[in-house]
Amino acid sequence: MSSALPATSREWHLVARPQGWPKPEDFALREATVSEPGEGQIVVRNLYLSVDPYMRGRMNDVKSYVPPFQLDRPMDGGAVGEVVASRAEGFAPGDHVLHGLGWREYALVDAQRAVKVDAAVAPLSSYLGVMGMPGMTAYAGLLEVGSFKEGDTVFVSGAAGAVGSMVGQVARLKGAARVIGSAGSAEKVRHLTEELGFDAAFNYKDGPVLEQLKEAAPDGIDVYFDNVGGEHLEAAISVLKPHGRAVLCGAIAQYNDTEPAPGPRNLGQVIGKRLRLQGMIVSDHEALRPQFFTEVGGWLRSGELAHRETVVKGIEGMGEAFLGLLRGDNTGKMIVGL
Secondary structure, three states: OEOOOOOEEEEEEEOOOOOOOOOHHHEEEEEEEOOOOOOOEEEEEEEEEEOOOHHHHHOOOOOOOOOOOOEOOEOOEOEEEEEEEEOOOOOOOOOEEEEOEOOEOEEEEEHHHOEEOOOOOOOHHHHHOOOOHHHHHHHHHHHHHOOOOOOOEEEEOOOOEHHHHHHHHHHHHOOOOEEEEEEOOHHHHHHHHHHOOOOEEEEHHHOOHHHHHHHHOOOOEEEEEEOOOOHHHHHHHHHEEEEEEEEEOOOHHHOOOOOOOOOOOOOHHHHHOOOEEEEOOHHHHHHHHHHHHHHHHHHHHHOOOOOOEEEEEOHHHHHHHHHHHHHOOOOEEEEEEO
């Protein structure tokens, strides 16, 4: 059933709801007892933990599509680990699984909420990124929500992050006429054009987004994949062609604002151009998962799809990794390796 379990492990708790930007003192790393599994449960030693932008919203006590984190309770999120004890059919010690009880070293997981993953198919950490929720978000958002078709010109903001870097590459692999990205440093811009195959990229800190986007897309864009909101969305509305589509996936530029951000001032163009602006939540698109695994797994194995990770070592660094994600310190998926 199990190898010897440790008596205790460490887990991160939210101890205060952040006002504006989260601070280190909003989080606490605490000891917890490791329990033996009950019927239908497994104990997992986590190997890789995910930090994602959506987690910032869960730190607020507001109703949303994911319940808020509870104060003085362990936080949760994507994790990949090794089964160390099992009382569930189909799971044995040594199996690797993807599950939702991250932010901790050991997790007691209901087996029905765990999915076996295979290190021979893709690196274990990639099931939190390119083969996981961010990859699925990019794939479903571009193809299903954005109604992408071959020959489209695509613009993606936050293009060096876990979702954005995937959006641009899927568009390229699916026959986009032109792929444009924005990012927050010259190094990230180089990464987009030299390593990921974007046709053009710009640093949004170098000048107005609208001017730089017009220069990068002189003939306009068909699809905008929005990870940022704010000025980027306003600029994209101006540059979208008639019948263009905007996939509203995230608004990281506004997650730590204490006052509501002003909306795009050019929404009138949506009418004249017959634009479609659609929000998305990845969990609506589960039917695409088999196709996603097959196609993206193939691109990974063939080397056609590049993926980079920013890995912070040790559970002690998890809070700082999350703050770094909000600052944009990462290129590709931000992951904590235990």
